[in-house]
Amino acid sequence: MVPTIDFYFEFSSPYGYLASRQIEALAAETGAALRWHPILMGPMFKAIGSAPLTQVPLKGDYALRDFARSALLAGIPYAQPDPFPIATVAAARAALHAREHHPGTEAGLAKALYHAYFVDGRRIDRAEVVLDVAAETGLSRSDVESGIASESIKTALKQEVDDAMARGVFGSPFILVGDEPFWGFDRFDHVRKWLALQK
């Protein structure tokens, strides 16, 4: 049976962005199927009593440095965006709409939204910028606009976050292979080795 990599990510997460650049290669290399799960970290921060990394004393300065260094050492373009972090509900809804209604386009849209924010510094917290990016990937602007405004997508995103938390997801990026959880871009090598051990 082909294993599935469930890939959970929040659009304001630098390590989520880095993961989005290599997750398809990881799936291809390990022969796993890949499912993209846009989520929001807000409800998770509440549950674990945490806050965005850059707002934590001492850790904050380190985090900014580690974002850039992790990108550099992985050969991935990165420019620390400002403002940071941002609200990403429109971006997450758009990616979910793409997955649900235009399957096969969600990976391209997710990567384009991440690139817009973490390379070009575009304000993907704004719905109109999300729609611009969607249109640039070939999706219909008006279709995505009505999608992210629909009750069904709003509900689906809440459900996606609830389901993720029920499965133990508490960060971004987060990978589940069945019940096996992997938190962080720095766990890609664990996913690789763990999948090899299952064969």
Next chain:
Amino acid sequence: MVPTIDFYFEFSSPYGYLASRQIEALAAETGAALRWHPILMGPMFKAIGSAPLTQVPLKGDYALRDFARSALLAGIPYAQPDPFPIATVAAARAALHAREHHPGTEAGLAKALYHAYFVDGRRIDRAEVVLDVAAETGLSRSDVESGIASESIKTALKQEVDDAMARGVFGSPFILVGDEPFWGFDRFDHVRKWLALQK
């Protein structure tokens, strides 16, 4: 000039233990000098408003799993100790005493203390167990006993923790190469690549 790896670790830290098993190889491979810095996480948790990983909702279960898996995939023996975490002030003072008064013995003592706790489940929160382990590594039990009770070592450990925090250290393991900070056993590959870039 030979770079120095300043290696900060707390004896109750699973990732610190894993790091202690590979830090000498990392230093040898990169041609760096290595300095062992036993520290206490308590004051750092206070500063960053955090708590031991296993006491955080959601994160706690994941952490226990990740400790064991990280050890397994690195080929390092590991048995989750109970109780966990523990107070490690006696262990840290002993390691500091070894470094200050018997230079060259601190690495062996630190590794033996970690092994006692994370492999054999011995109670290194108890001073008598720390002294047993010290004696097993060839140190004089009575010398270490008076060392960890001395005002100079108590003061030196406080200073070590203060200095670490002043340099931005907030976790275990933590590596500094000059001003460049690396947090976590999962950053060894960054240390390797970063040192290579400096040449």
